[in-house]
Amino acid sequence: MKKKRVPIKRRFQLIVTGILIVSFVVTGALSLFGMLFIRDRGAEALVTVDNQNLANIVYDRALLADVEFDNYKKLVQNYAACLNKIFKNPENYKPKEVQPYDPKDPDIAGKYMLQIAYTRKMDESSGEKQRIDRQVAYVANLEDQMEISMTSKDSDILTTYCAFEDGFMVSFDNMPEALPADQIFDFSESEWFTEMRMRQEVFFTDVYEDSFGRGLTITCEAPVYDKNDRYTGVICVDILISDVYSSIVSLNIGEGAYAMLVDSMGNLISADGESKNISELGLVAEEIEAVESGSKGVFLSQSGDYFASAHMESTGWTLLIKAPQELIQKPVRNMESGIWISIMVFVAILIVLLLIIMIVVRRFTNSFTAPLLALREDVKTISSGNLDHRIQAVNNDEVGDLAESFNDMASSLDKYIKDYISLNKEQERLSAELSIAEDIQRSMLPxxxxxxxxxxxxxxxxxxxxxxxxxxxxxxxxxxxxxxxxxxxxxxxxxxxxxxxxxxxxxxxxxxxxxxxxxxxxxxxxxxxxxxxxxxxxxxxxxxxxxxxxxxxxxxxxxxxxxxxxxxxxxxxxxxxxxxxxxxxxxxxxxxxxxxxxxxxxxxxxxxxxxxxxxxxxxxxxxxxxxxxxxxxxxxxxxxxxxxxxxxxxxxxxxxxxxxxxxxxxxxxxx
Known part of the structure; x- marks a missing residue:
């Protein structure tokens, strides 16, 4: 069976195009594999990085909260130390008159000032009122320190006050109208007062609703002692939970993500005063235990949200950050989208390059095979018997050498044919003579x-x-x-x-x-x-x-x-x-x-x-x-x-x- 004829031009184009296509396919496949590999590994890396970032954020925020709460402790301890000095060495201090609250004063609204309250009406005839007022005058020496601490730009302190077993309380805030007009406020059975009597140490109270309707509040307390080192009262600093959230807890890491505080009982400490338990977040028992343990870590809950928690040593609370899964994996989605766009652009570039190269190859093969086609026609002319025809070598290359070789071959063939014809005639003559001689020889044999x-x-x-x-x-x-x-x-x-x-x-x-x-x-x-x-x-x-x-x-x-x-x-x-x-x-x-x-x-x-x-x-x-x-x-x-x-x-x-x-x-x- 005759093999199908494929012109050299077509064969060259097919070979070069095939090599290019295979090269592009292999390159494209390797690039695609690399991009997909980067996508998979990058997705894991991005999720890991985001988890680590989330863990670092909650840890840093918890650390910042601990620092702030430690500052509150130090401030209260400083106040307590000053009061202890005053009670131990009153002769070193001048009594300071405390101006009573005048509701008719037009400039009184929003003004920070000292206020006095009593647990009961004091008996002036017995000298009790005078004795307590004298103690108040000495306590008033803290007013300047309180004002500096509370009126500074970064201060979150709502109220500073001290209460004593003798039945009086001195407070410093910008809401003097909050106290009763008769200055009677029985705090003797208040939890914050009675708890200090038992503990006599610096501590933070549980969160409670402020009695003046200002929202959820936490109080930092420190004991105060008299000159005989006997417990005599408590110095307190109130901080609104909403202020804690705005200055410490609040964060902006993406849509749907927010932070919250969880107390040691598993209750959510909400800035808006809403009472919730951690179990209401849709966490299972193991996840709740991970949060309540206060250990630093990030996990994906069964509800589909990421949670990160860190323990706060100062209060025993846990800072908890909740972030939607979509937020954490958004960089992954962006990366995958970018990779797919890159793949499509890469494929488009490969196709364009392939088309360009095919055009270049076609032109190159045309320029390469044109002399060969012309040479073929000249060879056909020579092979038809026209040995006087000569090929015009256009290019000084291998094709030109081949043309010269064909010309030499035509010359040699022409000479050979002429010599062959001459020799053939001579051989025919000799053959005829030999035939005659052979006949003669045979005729000599009987x-x-x-x-x-x-x-x-x-x-x-x-x-x-x-x-x-x-x-x-x-x-x-x-x-x-x-x-x-x-x-x-x-x-x-x-x-x-x-x-x-x-x-x-x-x-x-x-x-x-x-x-x-x-x-x-x-x-x-x-x-x-x-x-x-x-x-x-x-x-x-x-x-x-x-x-x-x-x-x-x-x-x-x-x-x-x-x-x-x-x-x-x-x-x-x-x-x-x-x-x-x-x-x-x-x-x-x-x-x-x-x-x-x-x-x-x-x-x-x-x-x-x-x-x-x-x-x-x-x-x-x-x-x-x-x-x-x-x-x-x-x-x-x-x-x-x-x-x-x-x-x-x-x-x-x-x-x-x-x-x-x-x-x-x-x-x-x-x-």
């Missing part, structure tokens, strides 16, 4: 095998080339004698054939004179030696048969031993004296050997081409295989013997080329 009734003879000669150096001959010398010869000239081709003609002619001429085969070979050898400028030689087996007696006299000049079979027997080699070939050494004396032949005897003559025939395994045909073949059908005719021998040799050789002339002669005697 083909009429009916030479005599006393012998049946058949012979073949198969040259390795057009002309061979082997020859055979049989001829009548006189009425009673027949000459039989087979020979093999050294070499092949025309020289061997010419030498064969000379040798055959000399032998045939010499037999016209009296002499035995040895005499004939002696004279022919001397003649050939004198005229052998080409240093060739020839092996010859020559015999003379006397028909009337059946006597066969033969002489061997370096030729293969013939095979003789007597009637009723088998073929055997005639191992006679074998002298050197003719044309090698002058004055050689050859030996005659005589045989008596009977009716039915057979003689097989051959050249070395039979024995030297080789197969593909380099094996020789050899004399044993030849004798076996001859003895396979001992009664066969001479023609059948030679045809069977040729078939056996061909079967043995197979596809191997014949490298030597093969000549055979078979004779059956009828004497």
């Amino acid at each position: 083909t009429d095998f009916d030479i005599s009734d006393s012998i049946k003879i058949y012979a073949t000669m198969t040259p390795a080339k057009e002309m061979g150096g082997d020859f055979y001959d049989y001829f009548r010398i006189d009425d009673d004698h027949i000459g039989i010869v087979i020979a093999d000239v050294s070499g092949k081709g025309v020289p061997a054939a010419m030498f064969m003609v000379v040798a055959r002619t000399l032998i045939k001429i010499r037999t016209t004179a009296p002499g035995t085969p040895a005499d004939v070979l002696y004279d022919v050898n001397n003649t050939l030696c004198r005229e052998n400028a080409s240093n060739q030689f020839v092996t010859v087996w020559f015999a003379i048969l006397t028909e009337s007696t059946g006597e066969l006299i033969c002489a061997n000049a370096g030729h293969e031993y013939p095979a003789l079979r007597h009637k009723g027997g088998a073929y055997e080699l005639l191992m006679t004296d074998n002298m050197p070939p003719l044309a090698t050494v002058e004055e050689l004396e050859f030996v005659d050997v005589k045989y008596s032949l009977r009716d039915g005897d057979s003689l097989f003559l051959y050249t070395d081409g039979v024995l030297e025939a080789k197969n593909s395994q380099k094996g020789r045909f050899g004399s044993d295989r030849m004798l076996n073949m001859l003895n396979r059908d001992i009664d066969a005719s001479p023609e059948t013997i030679l045809k069977d021998m040729i078939s056996e040799i061909d079967s043995f050789v197979g596809e191997m080329e014949q490298f030597d002339d093969i000549t055979m002669m078979s004779i059956v005697f009828s004497i």
